[in-house]
Amino acid sequence: MKENTKAFLFDLNGTIIDDMHYHAEAWHQILTKDLGADLTWDEVKVQMYGKNREVLNRIFGEDHFSDEKADKLSVKKEKYYQEAYKPHLKLINGLHSFLAEAAAHNVKMAIASAAIADNIDFIVDNLDIRQYFDALVSADDVENSKPDPETFLIAAEKLQFDPADCIVFEDAPKGVEAAQNAGMKCIVITTAHPKEDFEQYDNVIGYIKDYEDALTKNFFQKHTEAPQK
Numbered sequence: 284m285k286e287n288t289k290a291f292l293f294d295l296n297g298t299i300i301d302d303m304h305y306h307a308e309a310w311h312q313i314l315t316k317d318l319g320a321d322l323t324w325d326e327v328k329v330q331m332y333g334k335n336r337e338v339l340n341r342i343f344g345e346d347h348f349s350d351e352k353a354d355k356l357s358v359k360k361e362k363y364y365q366e367a368y369k370p371h372l373k374l375i376n377g378l379h380s381f382l383a384e385a386a387a388h389n390v391k392m393a394i395a396s397a398a399i400a401d402n403i404d405f406i407v408d409n410l411d412i413r414q415y416f417d418a419l420v421s422a423d424d425v426e427n428s429k430p431d432p433e434t435f436l437i438a439a440e441k442l443q444f445d446p447a448d449c450i451v452f453e454d455a456p457k458g459v460e461a462a463q464n465a466g467m468k469c470i471v472i473t474t475a476h477p478k479e480d481f482e483q484y485d486n487v488i489g490y491i492k493d494y495e496d497a498l499t500k501n502f503f504q505k506h507t508e509a510p511q512k
């Protein structure tokens with residue numbers, strides 16, 4: 284890579300693993316069956332962005348649950364999610380090679396997610412990818428989650444990179460918005476949303492279906508200078 288090596292900030296859910304369906308199932312179970320909220324499947328999908336506490340506040344109001352109760356619900360939701368998703372745990376196609384190649388080019392990498400730390404550990408340890416990341420930023424590290432830029436700004440600070448030198452990998456419109464608010468360019472992976480859902484953002488530099496895409500497959504050819512003769 285060139286002198287101005289970029290840092291990569293990866294969202295987790297939908298970006299490292301294709302698991303958003305399992306989050307939607309877990310939220311649907313908690314919100315409608317356990318807590319009795321009157322929400323359709325599609326409404327649950329629209330509301331379930333950001334930290335778990337933020338999702339609960341958005342639906343039931345700020346003071347509805349004590350912190351202790353909200354934490355218990357959050358842990359319960361992730362228990363449903365982990366149980367259902369565990370048999371399907373798998374990196375998105377081509378990601379392992381992309382991480383290995385980035386690491387070989389000394390790219391600093393972080394995970395910057397709205398997930399609780401336990402969910403990040405569940406993924407990085409079960410899929411054996413912890414060694415690729417120099418920082419892990421979870422819901423537990425931020426006051427306000429995506430679309431607030433805090434998650435990405437903390438990740439950049441931990442890697443000691445300027446926001447402008449970070450490339451974010453995201454699958455969710457609110458995540459792309461968070462990257463835009465942080466002053467970061469974004470590569471969108473279309474696991475959970477079609478291209479059209481990102482049209483309002485001007486920080487998107489490309490779309491990929493998975494990491495086998497030419498954009499990521501050839502990333503280091505494109506960004507490596509020809510050797511001097």
Ligand SMILES: O=P(O)(O)OC[C@H]1O[C@@H](O)[C@H](O)[C@@H](O)[C@@H]1O
Nearest residue numbers: 294295296331332333396397398
């Ligand atoms: O920021 P990420 O990694 O896409 O995580 C987002 C998801 O993280 C989950 O843990 C939350 O329960 C979801 O509601 C949220 O959408």
